[in-house]
Amino acid sequence: MTSQNRPTPPATLEQQIADSLAALEDSDAEQLRAAASYLEALAAWTESASDGEPxxxxxxxxxxxxxxxxxxxxxxxxxxxxxxxxxxxxxxxxxxxxxxxxxxxxxxxxxxxx
Structure with missing residues (x-):
């Protein structure tokens, strides 16, 4: 992927989250996938916790x-x-x-x- 096609974070993110994502930008693909997997699991947990589910x-x-x-x-x-x-x-x-x-x-x- 060229630098012209490099994804950018959504503009709607809070600054602290945008800064955290910027710190990940130079990570290798394996580390980024591990972080993405964790964030997906965290999002699912957050949704279920807010619904009163386990x-x-x-x-x-x-x-x-x-x-x-x-x-x-x-x-x-x-x-x-x-x-x-x-x-x-x-x-x-x-x-x-x-x-x-x-x-x-x-x-x-x-x-x-x-």
């Missing part, structure tokens, strides 16, 4: 309303491989299990409403 970080996601077997692992539906990762979210009082796994070069997914 926190939604990775630890809380893995424990909300899951069916577990004797070893404490999540029980996967019959058509979902055991190696699939699962994220559990509660939205408007309904619990959803999001399964995702790799099948060769493709990424497969399935959502199950509980």
């Amino acid at each position: 926190e939604s970080d990775a630890t809380a996601d893995a424990s909300v309303g899951e069916a577990t077997d004797a070893t404490g692992d999540v029980e996967h539906p019959a058509d979902v491989p055991e190696r699939a990762s699962v994220t559990v979210k509660e939205i408007a009082g309904t619990t959803y299990h999001y399964y995702q796994w790799r099948d060769g070069d493709r990424i497969e997914s399935k959502t199950v409403q509980q």
